[in-house]
Amino acid sequence: xxxxxxxxxxxxxxxxxxxxxxxxxxxxxxxxxxxxLPKGPLMLTSVTPEQLNPDYWIKRIPNAETPIKTPAExxxxxxxxxxxxxxxxxxxxxxxxxRGAEVSEALESxxxxxxxxxxxxxxxxxxxxxxxxxxxKPVMAWETVPSRVKLKWGVxxxxxxxxxxxxxxxxxxxxxxxxxDQLQFTQIKTWTPVGILHxxxxxQWYYLQAPYSRGWVxxxxxxxxxxxxxxxxxxxxxxxxxxxxxxxxxxxDPELTASVGRASMGTVLPRAKLTPRTVWMPFRKSDGTVxxxxxxxxxxxxxxxxxxAFSQANIIRQAFxxxxxxxxxxxxxxxxxxxxxTHDVFxxxxxxxPRDSKYQSIIGTQISAFTPYKDAQAKIxxxxxxxxxxTLIKMPAHMMLYLGEVNGNFYVIHSTWAERYDMKSDAKNxxxxxxxxxxxxxxxxxxxxxxxxxxxxxxxx
Numbered sequence: 001x002x003x004x005x006x007x008x009x010x011x012x013x014x015x016x017x018x019x020x021x022x023x024x025x026x027x028x029x030x031x032x033x034x035x036x037l038p039k040g041p042l043m044l045t046s047v048t049p050e051q052l053n054p055d056y057w058i059k060r061i062p063n064a065e066t067p068i069k070t071p072a073e074x075x076x077x078x079x080x081x082x083x084x085x086x087x088x089x090x091x092x093x094x095x096x097x098x099r100g101a102e103v104s105e106a107l108e109s110x111x112x113x114x115x116x117x118x119x120x121x122x123x124x125x126x127x128x129x130x131x132x133x134x135x136x137k138p139v140m141a142w143e144t145v146p147s148r149v150k151l152k153w154g155v156x157x158x159x160x161x162x163x164x165x166x167x168x169x170x171x172x173x174x175x176x177x178x179x180x181d182q183l184q185f186t187q188i189k190t191w192t193p194v195g196i197l198h199x200x201x202x203x204q205w206y207y208l209q210a211p212y213s214r215g216w217v218x219x220x221x222x223x224x225x226x227x228x229x230x231x232x233x234x235x236x237x238x239x240x241x242x243x244x245x246x247x248x249x250x251x252x253d254p255e256l257t258a259s260v261g262r263a264s265m266g267t268v269l270p271r272a273k274l275t276p277r278t279v280w281m282p283f284r285k286s287d288g289t290v291x292x293x294x295x296x297x298x299x300x301x302x303x304x305x306x307x308x309a310f311s312q313a314n315i316i317r318q319a320f321x322x323x324x325x326x327x328x329x330x331x332x333x334x335x336x337x338x339x340x341x342t343h344d345v346f347x348x349x350x351x352x353x354p355r356d357s358k359y360q361s362i363i364g365t366q367i368s369a370f371t372p373y374k375d376a377q378a379k380i381x382x383x384x385x386x387x388x389x390x391t392l393i394k395m396p397a398h399m400m401l402y403l404g405e406v407n408g409n410f411y412v413i414h415s416t417w418a419e420r421y422d423m424k425s426d427a428k429n430x431x432x433x434x435x436x437x438x439x440x441x442x443x444x445x446x447x448x449x450x451x452x453x454x455x456x457x458x459x460x461x
Contacts, residue, residue: 034178036430037326038429038430038431038432038433040323040324040433040435041323042433044436044437044441045409045437045438045440046409046438046440047411047438051406051436052320052323054317054319054320057316057388057411058312058316058317058389060404061313061388064311064316064389065311065314066311066312067310067311068311068460069461071350077351078350078351081353082352084362085354085359085363087212087354087355088211088352088354089210089211089214090211091153091193091209091210091211094209095151096150096228097150097151098149098151098197099147100145100146100149101145103197104142104145105142106214107142107145107207108142110164111137111140111142114132114164114165114171114182114183115129115133115136117173117182119172120171120174120175121169121172122170122172122178124176127169127171131169135167136165136166136167138201139166139167139201139202139204140165140200140207141201142198145198149198151196152196152224153193153195153196153224153225153227153231154196154222154223154225154231155190155191155193155194155222155223155225155231155234155235155282155290156188156189156190156191156192156221156282157221157223157284158190158221159188159189159331160187160188160217160218160222161185161186161187161217161330161331161332162187162210162213162214162215162216163183163184163215163216163217164182164185164216165216166200166205167183179327179332179417180329181330181332184330184331184332185215185330186212186330186340186355187328187330187331187332187340188213189267190261190263190267190269190282191282192210193210193231193232194206194208194209194210194217194222195208196208196222197214199219200219204218204219204220206218206219206222208222212355212356213355220284221284223282223283223288223290223291224288224290225289225290234270234280234282239271239305240268240270240305241268241271241277241297241303241305242266242304242306242307242348243263243265243269243348244265244318244348245265245302245303245321246264246265246302246322246325247262247264247265247334248263248297248301248302248303249262249301250262250269250279250281250295250296251297251298252296253296254275254278260295264344265318265321265344265345266343266347269281271305274294277296277297277298277299277301278294278295278297279294279296279297281293281294281295302321307348307350310349310350312387312390314349315389315390315401316388322336322341322344322345322415322434323413323436324435325433326432326433327417327433328340336415336434337417338399338416339355339357339360341401342357342360342392342400343360346460351460353460357394357399360392360399361392361394361399361455361456362458363458364392364461365459366456366457366458367382367391367458368382368456368457369455369456370382370456372396372452372454372455373452373453376451379457382457383402384405386402387461388403388404389401389402389403390461391457391458391459392459393454393456394455394456394458395450395453396455398414398416398450398453399414400413401413401414403436409440410451411436411437413434413436414434415434416433416434416437417430417431417432418432419442419445420442421442421444422445422446423444423445424446425446437450439451439454
C-alpha cells in the first residue's frame with residue numbers, strides 16, 4: 001500500500017464538467033494503457049544470474065527438503081490463524097443470519113469514509129461528491145437491508161475483485177497513479193466460498209464475506225448454491241487439484257480447444273472422478289444459481305493432487321515460479337502485490353496465511369520487531385538467525401520472503417512496484433513484478449533502503 005499527501009486544487013468549473021461526465025458514463029472499466037512491464041528477469045542490486053534459480057538457494061540450506069510441518073500440524077497452524085486473526089473468516093462457520101442493523105451500519109460507515117476522501121479519477125480530476133450521492137449510494141441501498149439478514153451461499157466462478165463500494169470507477173490517491181485503485185480490496189480465486197449479506201436493488205452487485213475480505217463483488221462473478229452444506233461438498237472436497245504453477249488454463253473439452261478461464265497459484269479445484277485431470281467448474285445460470293460442469297486440465301499443467309510438502313525447499317520453489325510475474329495492487333491486472341505474492345506461495349502448500357501484510361507479519365514465530373532506520377546491528381543478528389524460505393520480512397506496507405545471506409548481503413524475493421533512486425525527488429524506476437534483490441534496494445533514495453525500513457521478522461513455523 002502506498003500513502004501520499006498530494007493535494008490539488010480544482011476549479012468549480014472543472015469539477016462540474018467531471019461530474020457530468022461521470023454521471024452520464026456507464027459503470028465499468030474503460031480500456032487503459034498501463035505502464036509497460038519491464039522485460040525480465042531484472043538484475044537488481046548485487047544479484048547474479050545464478051541467484052535467479054531456486055536451486056541456488058535451496059542447496060545452501062541444510063535439510064531443505066525436510067517438512068517444517070506435517071499435514072496434521074499444518075491443519076493446526078491454519079486453525080491457530082483462524083482463531084488469532086480477526087480478518088480471517090471461515091465461511092462455513094459464519095452465523096446463518098445476523099442483525100440487519102449490523103450490515104446497514106457497516107455499509108453506511110464505509111460509504112461515509114470513501115465519499116469523504118480526496119480521490120482522483122484516471123483523468124486527474126477530483127471525484128466529485130455528486131458521483132457518490134447519485135451513482136454509489138443508491139446501489140448500496142443500506143436502508144433496504146431487512147431487520148434480520150439471512151445469508152445466501154455461493155462461490156466465485158472466476159477470479160473476482162472485491163471492492164470497497166459498488167462501482168468499477170477507478171479512484172486514485174495520487175494524480176496519475178493509475179495502478180493503485182483505492183477501492184480495490186483484493187481478488188478472490190475461482191471456487192472461493194462466500195456468504196452474501198446484501199444485494200443491490202438492480203441485482204448487479206453482492207455485498208459479501210469472503211475468507212479474508214468483505215466488500216462488493218459483481219453478482220455475475222458469483223454462483224449461488226441451494227445450501228451451505230452442498231457448497232461445502234465441493235469447496236472442501238478431499239479429492240482436488242491445487243494449482244502449483246503461476247496459473248493454469250482450464251478447458252471445457254477434453255481436447256483442450258475451448259478455454260473457460262485460468263486459475264492462479266493456490267486455487268483448489270474439486271476433482272471429478274471421470275478421466276485424468278478432470279475438475280468441476282462452477283458457472284452462474286441466468287437466475288444466479290450454480291451449474292456444475294466438467295472441465296479439463298492440460299496433462300502438463302502445473303497442478304498437484306495433494307499439497308506439496310511444507311518445506312523450505314518447496315516454499316522457495318513455489319516463490320520462484322512467480323519470478324517475473326506482474327505486480328498487481330489488490331490482485332488487479334491478474335497480478336500480485338507484495339502480500340498477494342506471499343499469500344499465493346504459502347496457500348499453494350496448504351498454509352492459509354492472511355492476505356494482508358499487516359496480519360501476515362504477526363503469525364508464526366516472531367523473531368524481532370524494529371524501529372525503521374534504527375537497530376541496524378540487531379537487524380543483522382536477527383536475519384542471520386532466521387531460516388531462509390520460511391521467514392517473512394516486514395516493512396511499512398511491504399512484505400518480502402527471505403532467501404539468505406551471501407557475502408554480507410541479505411537477499412529476498414518479493415513483488416514490488418518500483419525502485420526509488422533519488423535523495424530529493426520521488427524519481428523511480430518501475431519494476432512492476434516479482435524480483436530477487438538484496439536489502440540495499442532503494443538505498444539511494446530519500447526513503448532509505450529496504451533494510452533501513454524493516455519493522456519485523458517472523459518465521460512460518
